[in-house]
Amino acid sequence: MNWLRLDQILQQALELNASDVHLTVSRQPTYRVNGILITVPEEPRLTMEDTMELGREMIPNEKAQQQLDNTGQTDFSITMPRLGRVRVNIYKQRGSWAIVVKLIPLTLPDLDTSGLPSVTKELVMRPSGLLLVTGSIGNGTTTTLAAMINYINQHKSGSILTLEDPIEYLHRHNKSIVNQREIGSDCLSFAEGLEAAFWQNPDVVMLGEMKDLETISGALDLAESGHLVISTLNATNALQAIERVVDVFEPNRREKIRLQMANSLVGIISQHLIPEAKGSGRVLAYEVLINSSAIRNMLRNNALGEIEMAIKSRIVPGMISLEASLNDLYEQGFISEEEMNRKLGEVGLI
Structure with a gap:
């Protein structure tokens, strides 16, 4: 060499x-x-x-x-x-x-410096349900999951279980017990880890990725049974995330899955890293969907097309569309108009 x-x-x-x-x-x-x-x-x-x-x-x-x-x-x-x-x-x-x-990074990421909206803290402290963080590779979803687990560990007494492939950030016990299982060495698969989780008495389960039917099904069952499940999904926005979860199942099961989503969904945060207008860093833009009675009805009635308008209308405090988030960053001088329009075009908003 x-x-x-x-x-x-x-x-x-x-x-x-x-x-x-x-x-x-x-x-x-x-x-x-x-x-x-x-x-x-x-x-x-x-x-x-x-x-x-x-x-x-x-x-x-x-x-x-x-x-x-x-x-x-x-x-x-x-x-x-x-x-x-x-x-x-x-x-x-x-x-x-x-x-x-x-x-x-050597230090665990912090929600306070992550660029995520303040409502994120309220969402991660929910006692149960499914909280999704979506985004393409390289947009910081793994870092966001680590920041969420770190925040829960600092502020809540409980048992946290993570299923990761492989383990990236290492968490120490703090207010919570944190046990981290690596797929392939500590358990055979995400699906088997989720099944075993029912007997391991966790309050919070962090699932590195939801990418197949068995894993998605196990995550929904766990979320519906009184656990907070936090996971990532490769999707550009909340609507696409919901469609990907539902569409992985056979058509005759999709109505049941929509009902499960209606009952258990906490929220969906979709994130995008945008080059800064000044300097050489990147800044976080996001879309936030928070479940509500109106969103639950849209899921139950398969009126998924109405969800985008609900986000734009901010029917729940803390909800925000990607378009509004990008516009806020542009008006504050964090990103250029060119980068704002590039991202809007990339996700099909212009």
Whole structure:
């Protein structure tokens, strides 16, 4: 391997405030900073031997190595001495290895500095139901979930159970007990973890992702039975999130699922990170849906098309549309008109 060591690459990433590092053959280490990929001119291009040696240095155990050998990819989180915690995905490509390293901040995220609306605190303190955080990859949904768990842990006595693949942020016991289970090592799957949760007496269950029928069904059942379930979903807005939950089921079950959603839904926060007008950072824009008697009736009657208008009308205090959120950021000078219109066009609002 050449002079560029793993600790040097990760230290460079920290200095650049990068969220991710891409390592692949015939390319310099590439850093994602505020959503943009950049390189450092002085750093050398990596060879096949470099990437494989860097990967071997990070692979934590034989199980991860076997997964890479057998499936062509592996995903895990590790703690790097003096550098902090990282999530690593190694995958095979064109006979070599490529690596993506996600840097996880040493300190737990805080709702007070997250950019989320104040109503978020009220939603996460609900005793039961389903609270969804939606957004595409790279828009901070994992960080938001960690901030929510951190807030509950600081302000409420109870039992918190997380199901993650892999575990990213590490939570300590505070006012609550926090037990974190990693899929593949602590339990076989999200679905099995959710089924077991009924017997583990949690007050709050944080589910890393809802992406298949078994997981969504288990989350709804758990939320309906007196637990607060917090999870993420890959959707751009509340309506799309509801449709994705309902549509994963067979047509003859969808009416029942809409009723479950009507009864158990707490709210949906859809988030988007937008480049700042001044400086090089990003600022959070969001849409917030809060369940109410009117929203419940829309879900029960399959009048989903009315939900967007209800959000725009702010029928419940704290509700806000993405369009209004973006406009607020623009009027306060946080984002440019160009970025506001780009995002509105991206999500189909103009």
